[in-house]
Amino acid sequence: MIPSEFEYHKATSIQDAIAQLGAHEDAKLLAGGHSLLPMMKLRFAEPPHLIDINGIEELRGIRLEGDTICIGAMTTENELIHSEILQQHCPLLVEAARLVADPQVRNRGTIGGDVAHGDPGNDHPAVMLALDATFVLHGPGGERQQAANGFFLGTYWNDLQEHEILVELRVPVIKKGVGHGYSKLKRKTGDYAVAGSPVVIELDGEVCRDIRIALTNVAPMAIRAEAAENILRGKVIDDALIEQAAAEVLAACDPAEDLRGDVLYKSHMAAEMARRSIRAALLQARG
Amino acid sequence: MAKQHVSFKLNGKQVDALVEPRELLVHTIRETLSLTGTHIGCETSHCGACTVDLDGKSVKSCTVLAVQADGSELKTVEGLADAGGLHAVQKAFIEEHGLQCGFCTPGMLIRAYRFLQENPNPTEEEIRWGMSGNLCRCTGYQNIVKAVQTAAKTLQQA
Numbered sequence: 005m006i007p008s009e010f011e012y013h014k015a016t017s018i019q020d021a022i023a024q025l026g027a028h029e030d031a032k033l034l035a036g037g038h039s040l041l042p043m044m045k046l047r048f049a050e051p052p053h054l055i056d057i058n059g060i061e062e063l064r065g066i067r068l069e070g071d072t073i074c075i076g077a078m079t080t081e082n083e084l085i086h087s088e089i090l091q092q093h094c095p096l097l098v099e100a101a102r103l104v105a106d107p108q109v110r111n112r113g114t115i116g117g118d119v120a121h122g123d124p125g126n127d128h129p130a131v132m133l134a135l136d137a138t139f140v141l142h143g144p145g146g147e148r149q150q151a152a153n154g155f156f157l158g159t160y161w162n163d164l165q166e167h168e169i170l171v172e173l174r175v176p177v178i179k180k181g182v183g184h185g186y187s188k189l190k191r192k193t194g195d196y197a198v199a200g201s202p203v204v205i206e207l208d209g210e211v212c213r214d215i216r217i218a219l220t221n222v223a224p225m226a227i228r229a230e231a232a233e234n235i236l237r238g239k240v241i242d243d244a245l246i247e248q249a250a251a252e253v254l255a256a257c258d259p260a261e262d263l264r265g266d267v268l269y270k271s272h273m274a275a276e277m278a279r280r281s282i283r284a285a286l287l288q289a290r291g
Numbered sequence: 292m293a294k295q296h297v298s299f300k301l302n303g304k305q306v307d308a309l310v311e312p313r314e315l316l317v318h319t320i321r322e323t324l325s326l327t328g329t330h331i332g333c334e335t336s337h338c339g340a341c342t343v344d345l346d347g348k349s350v351k352s353c354t355v356l357a358v359q360a361d362g363s364e365l366k367t368v369e370g371l372a373d374a375g376g377l378h379a380v381q382k383a384f385i386e387e388h389g390l391q392c393g394f395c396t397p398g399m400l401i402r403a404y405r406f407l408q409e410n411p412n413p414t415e416e417e418i419r420w421g422m423s424g425n426l427c428r429c430t431g432y433q434n435i436v437k438a439v440q441t442a443a444k445t446l447q448q449a
Contacts, residue, residue, distance in 0.1 A: 006313055006314070006315060006318070008313070009292045009311070009312075010292075010312055010313060011292070011312060012295065012312035012356070012358050034356075037354060037355065037356070037359075038336055038354055041354050041356070042335055042336060042354065044313075045334065045335075054312070056358075056359065058359065082348075105424075106339070106423050107406075107420075107421055107422075107424045108336075108342055108349045108350055108351045108402070108424040109336060109351070109424065111349060111350055112350055112351075112354070112355070193423040193424070194423075194424070
């Protein structure tokens with residue numbers, strides 16, 4: 005199994021990568037390659053040009069800027085796991101990265117690739133929604149910022165414009181009074197989630213000031229379960245409210261039936277993942 | 292498609308090859324450089340039979356392009372033994388019967404070699420997590436875990 009023929013180009017900088025995207029029609033960026041290369045081997049994708057962005061140092065690394073953590077798009081899953089900044093200020097991302105694929109894949113796979121690729125089974129899009137992340141995108145027209153909420157438009161379809169590159173992902177530091185939960189059901193190591201749900205809760209005393217419930221692999225793209233969030237926002241969350249919210253999560257699901265299960269099973273699993281994450285997030289937010 | 296020249300260090304020796312851009316690293320290693328210890332299993336980056344050590348990290352060579360290895364340092368299972376004999380990881384797999392049919396073994400060995408540098412004194416659970424990218428279809432995991440434990444002890448004493 006080998007990909008069909010393509011021309012290989014190595015980009016040396018972000019500017020160079022944008023220029024090369026413009027110069028080569030239908031070119032694809034090669035990040036970690038652990039979604040793209042398997043698709044190319046199966047001939048689901050046959051880009052005539054690959055632009056390798058692995059050599060661009062400015063796309064790597066994690067730094068703290070005030071209350072914001074800035075993550076280079078080419079930071080690998082293993083680098084997320086071992087980042088002291090994330091362990092201390094955003095453990096949700098560490099927890100999520102630990103459940104992505106396997107050790108070898110985590111050495112190559114990048115957070116930016118996972119977010120930009122567009123497979124509904126990718127884990128980071130929902131995590132970015134739960135964290136209310138902002139993406140920094142560079143294109144021929146310069147730099148712009150786009151909220152994660154609104155970026156994911158469908159399967160293999162997002163708000164990236166022509167010849168634009170995802171350069172950096174910015175997430176807020178998780179502060180006191182804020183808790184997170186992450187639950188993912190998968191059949192085995194290396195498989196995509198049957199369903200996954202990252203949740204972030206912000207408490208004001210006992211009252212839920214804000215909550216974001218996101219879902220992985222139960223819709224054409226990562227989604228927020230907004231109706232469920234609306235049930236919990238502004239309330240003192242108890243078991244009865246969690247059950248109402250779980251019913252709304254169930255209603256929000258629109259998964260594709262496959263070997264991982266049918267529509268009903270996957271939807272129920274998503275509701276259960278959300279329940280567990282809400283409880284974990286609450287516990288943590290209460291300190 | 293025009294071939295590209297790549298040059299990398301393979302088991303300590305500088306090697307050169309002409310490769311098509313679409314050529315996968317595992318094919319270059321096996322077919323061009325004739326080192327067939329690295330196996331091709333699933334070809335979909337699940338099974339880990341094709342695991343090699345690329346710049347000090349375990350990767351699945353069926354999902355890396357040969358052109359991406361240009362300028363790198365590679366180690367395959369053939370690079371584990373030295374003049375002093377088999378590597379501690381290899382000895383441990385023999386001692387603990389860490390293989391049945393042996394197909395997954397090269398990948399297991401080169402992954403265990405790297406894992407024990409990442410975590411020299413692992414718990415059983417950490418071994419299972421660290422080796423989770425390598426599948427054994429004989430399901431001989433019990434002895435594979437034991438072999439990694441034994442190798443860890445030997446390497447710690449060395």
